[in-house]
Amino acid sequence: MAAVGKEDHSPFTKYGKTIQDGDMVIAYVNPLDLQAVKIVKDGTMNNKYGAFDHNSIIGKPFGTRVLSKKGNGHITFLHPTPELWTACLPHRTQILYMPDIALVSSLLDLKPGAVVIESGTGSGSFSHSIARTIAPTGTLHTFEYHEERVLKFKDELASHDLSSIIHVNHRNVCKDGFGLTGVSDAVFLDLPSPWEAVAAAKETFKKGKVGRICTFSPAIEQVQRTCEELEKFGFYDVRMFETLIRRQEIKTLQKKPLPTRDNVTGFTKRESPKRKRDGQDDEDEEAAEGGEKEDEEAATGDKADQVVVSRTVQNVAGHTSFLVFASIFIE
Template identity: 40%
Template sequence: MSHVRGTMLYASPAPETDRERLIRENDLVVVVEGFNAAVAQRIRIGETFVSRHGRFPHAALVGVAFGTKIRASDGRGFVHVCAPTPELWTKVLAHRTQILYAPDIALVSAEMELRPGSTVLESGTGSGSLTHALARCVAPTGKVWTFEFNETRVKAAEEEFRANGIDEVTTVTHRDIERDGFPEELASTADAVFLDLPGPQKCVASVARSLRPNGVLCTFSPCIEQVHKTIVEMKKHGFADIKTVELLGRHYDVEGRCLQTDLSAPLSKETKGGWRKDQKRPRDGATEDSASTLTETVVAHPQQRLQSHTAYLTFARLIPAPENWTETLAERAKTSESGNEEVLKRAAEFLAKRRGTKKRYRPQSDAPKQPSKHVISNPDDYSD
């Protein structure tokens, strides 16, 4: 894969003389302000990036290596300037629709078995979060055909793909896949298909025509009812190895805390804050008894606020039909019909024979049942 400067498609490894990539004018830069704060900037001489950390003129970034820590011109703070990747782009892109995030994107790319040279069909394009990751997987010789029914989003995606340097391997088209299906010229050309649509079950027949044998279909559906309808259609059109996955991330806070071990000891000024993570160390004059009731330990607990359900990912593989499979199915249908007639005939004969046989019943006696001799009638008559 060739090394493309200023885009999201990278070589592995880069040439020895180009290991330290330098920022140039018109390059896309991801400015990282903190762990959960990042902004995309297109470097243009004369412009300035302004944030709560200070002012950062674009001219000062030209010639600086990606990943460098940059101080503000007014000395207020600093940021890191990072090279764009599909993962970072997912964090900073403009949301035109709901997007896929890194955990779902990673599983989709792995399960669809993408590699350089693969051909992928995607519908719909949306904000282009997944499209950038697909382009990196199939570049430089593969192709991503992505379709979107909203014309405004198509134009915005075209501009972004061109600016981010993935337009050579990505083509976005204005088309309603639910209504019109995938184009006929793409029949039997795709290695994988991804559907992010309200009604993916409407497109399964078109997907089956577009996939190569052993190709993989993936659908992204928020509701389990959509999953059920889609699986029914998958089984009708020759898909097998069907599975549905839901990714639920669980984040943990791990920190050191001072905990009181002797619960019988009175709560002193030092022990009252034992459960606070910002607990201060006791003063030098603290009593030895109070210090002995505290112990330092590591506490881990899941975060109370976290992102849970996003959608259900359903994967299926198109199994090629065996040779002369149509004729085999027709023959089986004839055999089944003749077999059913024979079974119905035998059942009718059995019922006729059974109706001619009188069922005998034993007469029931009206006499009361006698108690068993092995049961104790009066337990009080016996003792240990």
């Protein structure tokens, strides 16, 4: 394996304090605009916020926030984390996002020292998170049948100094099995037909203790076939979950006074203290603007004519998959 001896310095398993030549940083503008950048001496980063000299942040702490050269935005140079990597990694496949990753990690009992098997590797989103959780004493054996993805992921691992924790295998586990016996504590299957890998997965579990398996499938028909197979091979305590994270939207509403009669015209007078226009649309417009402006106003004053409100955002984007968990004991 490459990079032996460097693993302790993987930013995904150990924090650094200051940004050094050769470090990876996440250039963060907002949750939708972030980018992984390798800092090199005399290097320059170019984006819509202008050119940026790497030298100006070498030696600064991770998390340094600067005004862009063009003066049109703040860039914060964050320490990499698996969660940030998930948000900016090059997509080669559909990837797993944080809520699923969190639940799977917990229900597979991942912790330092665990030996984990994953198939397929995909874009390596979950792999980084697994490595973070099982390091420094655990091992992840990850399997992918798509050769190009394997090669790209190997490059990534080398540059992230994770090669000693993550072992990548180019292999179709449904056809050829895992080639490992009696080593694993947990198995995660994200495959089109996970039931084809259940028998082989069973072989990989450590003997004399209870192991955990999870399969990740979008369709209920896949779940049903997987459950049949799990039961057939002696897996028990089979449970299935669906999980969805919902962002909360928080903003300030202007309280509106009741309408009064206009003494001159005789019509009802509608007043809006801040906005000149008539009421109804205001709320929607505020919702569309949302974000920091509203929040800052709310923070600056505890104004009597304002009320802080919150709700679950309208569009909850989530994964469309079911998570099936089971236990196995091999004597």
